[in-house]
Amino acid sequence: QMLVACLWAHWSGKDGPELFSFAAITDDPPPEIAATGHNRCVIPVKPRNLDEWLRPEGVRLERLDEILRDRERPFYEHRIAA
Structure with a gap:
């Protein structure tokens, strides 16, 4: 997990539908993510925060x-699809 x-954000215009939107906050990636060619990575929040x-x-x-x-710092790994 x-x-x-x-x-x-929640937006509602007078004549339009309601819209809920979100954006994940990112930062520079750890080395194992950068090595795959990605230049951003999501910021995991610690449960206590x-x-x-x-x-x-x-x-x-x-x-x-x-x-x-004060974020979680998991090690990410990936498998190359065969």
């Missing part, structure tokens, strides 16, 4: 930045 840092990330009301901007820096 990987908890990925995302931003989301999840509540603050999902409910940021009253959380200082500096703290949210700390959460992005």
Whole structure:
């Protein structure tokens, strides 16, 4: 299971449909991802930081930045399809 840092928005126009959108927050990749030719990688959030990330009301901007820096650092591997 990987908890990925995302931003989301809800938009509703007077005559249009509701729209929910999100974007995963990325950073420079670890070496094993860069070696496959990718120049970005999602930022995994540690479970202990999840509540603050999902409910940021009253959380200082500096703290949210700390959460992005205090990330999980998994090792990614891939298999080449035969």
